[in-house]
Amino acid sequence: MKVIHDKNHRGYTPFEEEILDPDTQSKGDSKEGYYVGVPIPESDPRSRKPLHGPNQYPSPDVLPGWQETMDHYHSELIKLSKRVSRLIALALNLEETYFEKPGITDDPMASLRLLHYSDEKSNVELGIYGTGAHSDYGLITLLATDDVPGLQICRDKTAVPQVWEDVPPMKGAYIVNLGDMLERWSNGLFRSTLHRVVSQGIERYSIPFFFEPNYDCLVECLPTCCSENNPPKYPPMTSGNHLLSKYKQTHKGFVSDQKLGSSDS
Numbered sequence: 001m002k003v004i005h006d007k008n009h010r011g012y013t014p015f016e017e018e019i020l021d022p023d024t025q026s027k028g029d030s031k032e033g034y035y036v037g038v039p040i041p042e043s044d045p046r047s048r049k050p051l052h053g054p055n056q057y058p059s060p061d062v063l064p065g066w067q068e069t070m071d072h073y074h075s076e077l078i079k080l081s082k083r084v085s086r087l088i089a090l091a092l093n094l095e096e097t098y099f100e101k102p103g104i105t106d107d108p109m110a111s112l113r114l115l116h117y118s119d120e121k122s123n124v125e126l127g128i129y130g131t132g133a134h135s136d137y138g139l140i141t142l143l144a145t146d147d148v149p150g151l152q153i154c155r156d157k158t159a160v161p162q163v164w165e166d167v168p169p170m171k172g173a174y175i176v177n178l179g180d181m182l183e184r185w186s187n188g189l190f191r192s193t194l195h196r197v198v199s200q201g202i203e204r205y206s207i208p209f210f211f212e213p214n215y216d217c218l219v220e221c222l223p224t225c226c227s228e229n230n231p232p233k234y235p236p237m238t239s240g241n242h243l244l245s246k247y248k249q250t251h252k253g254f255v256s257d258q259k260l261g262s263s264d265s
């Protein structure tokens with residue numbers, strides 16, 4: 001297929017291509033998806049960075065208006081994510097626009113993903129999931145779902161055994177999941193949400209929007225989140241390296257080329 005998932009992490013991913021919890025799952029997630037990122041033309045110098053480049057759009061003859069609709073929705077979700085980030089900044093005793101500052105999310109690596117789950121029923125004992133347990137990688141995720149249940153969260157990631165709760169679908173609302181980078185920035189004050197999809201044997205559609213900081217943004221403990229008695233718990237890391245290492249672990253089909261600035265971590 002021409003629009004298959006490419007080195008810039010855009011396009012189509014087939015069923016079972018992603019495996020979000022390799023330790024627990026006996027096979028890949030029973031979902032297919034389509035990634036749409038920030039559209040960056042080849043002529044733009046930013047396209048030399050890993051995970052940056054043009055989107056893959058189906059031909060307008062097949063899906064007229066699709067490109068315009070996706071690009072518009074994507075850009076609206078960036079604006080909404082920034083508004084939500086202001087609440088988080090205020091809660092962390094930071095300037096309201098802290099996360100919008102140059103170098104943080106002024107050139108974000110935001111991915112919209114159109115997901116379709118098959119009617120395969122999940123089986124927790126056999127390690128078969130719609131989506132294996134994971135937390136998202138960035139700052140926040142805005143998740144829109146249809147009215148088919150299946151999403152579950154685990155409030156306490158460290159509890160043994162883990163307790164999973166259903167998240168009922170809510171019309172017209174986004175589910176906001178906190179990501180790993182926010183957990184690291186806030187020194188664990190905000191914890192990234194552990195979640196999974198246990199499919200009920202009914203097809204399901206969802207659209208997560210992953211709002212991730214600039215590729216080169218260094219995510220390190222915020223000054224308002226540490227003290228002498230509460231030193232930083234996580235080493236600093238860049239947003240880009242975190243994403244690249246996660247994609248390599250969880251996507252069978254992901255092969256990033258060695259563009260400027262990419263490194264394994």
Ligand SMILES: O=C(O)CCC(=O)C(=O)O
Pocket residue numbers: 113115131136143145151195196197205206207208
């Ligand atoms: O389909 C859902 O409700 C969740 C999907 C998800 O967690 C993800 O793609 O990261």
Ligand SMILES: [Fe+2]
Pocket residue numbers: 134135136195
């Ligand atoms: Fe997720």
